[in-house]
Amino acid sequence: MTKKMITVKEFAIELKDRIEKNQTVDCCKIELLNLAALASKKMGSEKIEVNWVD
Numbered sequence: 001m002t003k004k005m006i007t008v009k010e011f012a013i014e015l016k017d018r019i020e021k022n023q024t025v026d027c028c029k030i031e032l033l034n035l036a037a038l039a040s041k042k043m044g045s046e047k048i049e050v051n052w053v054d
Helices: 008-020 026-042
Strands: none
């Protein structure tokens, strides 16, 4: 594993590919938390449709 800086767009594309290929996203937990923080700061009023699983 190597650390590198990528754009949010590159991360989103990679994440989407992993999800569509039914690969785990467990490897990206910290990155997903960072993305959530960034999204809340930069895109706080944007809307997204969600299907929450309790």
